Amino acid sequence: MAVKARETLESKQISITTLGILMVVVVGYTLLYNQFANTLEDYRLKTIVGVISLVIMMGGFLISLRYITTVYEMVITHDRLIIDRKIFFWKKTVLEVKLDQIKKIIPIEEAKKVEGQMRNYTLTNMDGKRKYMIQYEEQGKICSAKIQCSGKFHEILKKQVKI
Known part of the structure; x- marks a missing residue:
């Protein structure tokens, strides 16, 4: 053969616009989580919300890594x-x-x-x-x-x- x-x-560069949007989403999500977690009194509920929040952030991170590191x-x-x-x-x-x-x-x-x-x-x-x-x-x-x-x-x- x-x-x-x-x-x-291969995508060697990530566009500035995409990087900016990604940063805004991360900062916004963190601030929103912090605001919501501070209003909760129950420690167990805070822990559950924190774990769910972490899973969502890790999933988003892995999905973005998939698109950034793809090579054909x-x-x-x-x-x-x-x-x-x-x-x-x-x-x-x-x-x-x-x-x-x-x-x-x-x-x-x-x-x-x-x-x-x-x-x-x-x-x-x-x-x-x-x-x-x-x-x-x-x-x-x-x-x-x-x-x-x-x-x-x-x-x-x-x-x-x-x-």
């Missing part, structure tokens, strides 16, 4: 497009499509609604990485996947698919 092209899509590795072989998703050190193949199943590769701006399954393998807007829609046939249905890649990777994919 000869690799024709390989590309890694895309590989084009002689007959397949393979996309792996990595979160920290967990790696999972999320898409494996034969190149002869791919019907269209178009910029996301030109994409229309697809009736089949829609998958998204993009991150935030990044310099030099445009978003494209790949339409492919799977089990008799037209499905689509949004990918984000460089122009060079896009050209190699189009050449391999022969579109």
